[in-house]
Amino acid sequence: MxxxxxxxxxxxxxxxxxxxxxxxxxxxxxxxxxxxxxSHFPLAGAMIGDAEKRRKAYLAGAKSIYKEGYQKFKNSVFRVTSPRTYSDTVVVSPAFLPELKKLPDDVLSMSEAVAEQLEAKYTKINTDEPIVAHTVKASLTPGLVRLNHYIADEVDRTLRTELPPCKDWTEVNINSKLLRVVAIVSGRVFIGPELCHDEAYINAAVNYTIDVIQALQAVQRLTPWQRWLRGSSLPEVKNLDRHEEEATRFLRPIIAARRQAEKDQPGYQKPDDMLQWLMNERDFGEREDRELAKLQLTVSFAAIHTTTLTATNAFYNLAAHPQLVPELRQEIQTVLAEHGNQFTSPALQKMKKLDSFLKETLRLHPNAMVSFRRKVLKPITLSSGQVIPAGVMLEVPHYAISHDEETFPEPEKFDGLRFYRMREQSQTFNKPSAGGKATSVEAAAHNLFASVSQNSPTFGYGRHACPGRFFAANEIKMIVSRALLTYDIRNVGESTERYPNIEVSNLCFPDPTRKLLFKAV
Missing domain, CATH: 1.10.287 (Helix Hairpins)
Known part of the structure; x- marks a missing residue:
């Protein structure tokens, strides 16, 4: 028609x-x-009013809308009115995840969903670069065993440089400090040990992250028809072009020098970093300097933004739950002593209480209310018989799932050792399946910080689950561990309550203006 x-x-x-x-x-x-x-799917937030009122309510904070839909239609499908378009978004129960993850990309597309989420039509952010995910999976993740030593050294050096001496209780805006710490530490892996301390790189990595968020918010404040007319010309969007130009100027001589050295020097030892890995991936075609610079900005945005938010949430939880500090600190000290005071992969894996603390942080304070966002390219028939038509956005209500009391008793309570106990109980009480011991091992694995499951789809689910989560997990563990071994941490003033997070649209992030008190141990 x-x-x-x-x-x-x-x-x-x-x-x-x-x-x-x-x-x-x-x-x-x-x-x-x-x-x-x-129209046959029930609508969450219907009582708010018409589509424009629902769109504005979503922008103001979508948590209550998703919670309402999940509570009413927990095992089924519902829809919400999102700010991106006037076409409602379909929200599915996590029970459908095992069947959805099997669908091919030409039926259910993550790249198309990310493009819409990042307003790529206007921001021109490239969301369909398979070389990035491939490089992370093929080079970064398996290389962590080798790279952890360098990452840990950079964490030590950067925390000493960025944080004040704190001989007495000292106020620190930990979010702003972590932005630089994460940018530098991540940069050690992305562009190498010398360049990661260059202020041109740090400013590009940190400010690009901030400006992407501002550009998204600027576009989403417009109604869909206004975006069509004005989206690409917004000042916030134009700032992203400036970042690409600056990153290209910064990286061009570095890329040229590496290419020339490879030609001129027999036995040239290539740098062991993301930039070089991307340059090595000839199967994806030769990349121009600007393309490589843009890929670096994309990687920095994905890594720095999410890692900083999660680490900041962890520090706010440490300050609000000081009773956990001695137990976490003791575990870190004991494990490091057993591994030559090195943050090796086995050492990080053995820090089970710290892992639990971070997973509980992510459960209670996720970066977004939803996960597993996909664009439906061809009609889907669910096992329930319900049909989801092509052209709509599909997602899973992660925040509501992680606050389901049937899965997580007392879901509003922060319990730093919740997943530690769940791991220990699964290993102790789960009976082996008929085929062997996989049942208890798999059950324990589902409770790891970097694991994905139907009840914990924070990092996504299926083959497109966040490929960089293992690097992020190691980096955050090292930052929090080193801080705990070096400082006591508490809130400013007399309040012992955790600082509340800010909720905008379907996002949830720690208040970046808050300060904590640090004192050297």
């Missing part, structure tokens, strides 16, 4: 006006048809 209408328009409207009118009609038709095709 939509195609027939557009065909008539193209035949009868003068050519000069065809593009604009067809685009407008396509938008209207898509809205009408998608709305009709989703």
């Amino acid at each position: 939509a195609a027939q209408i557009l065909e008539v328009v193209v035949e009868r409207v003068p050519l000069i006006a065809t593009t604009a009118i067809v685009s407008l009609l396509a938008f209207i038709i898509q809205r009408l048809f998608s709305k009709a095709s989703l």
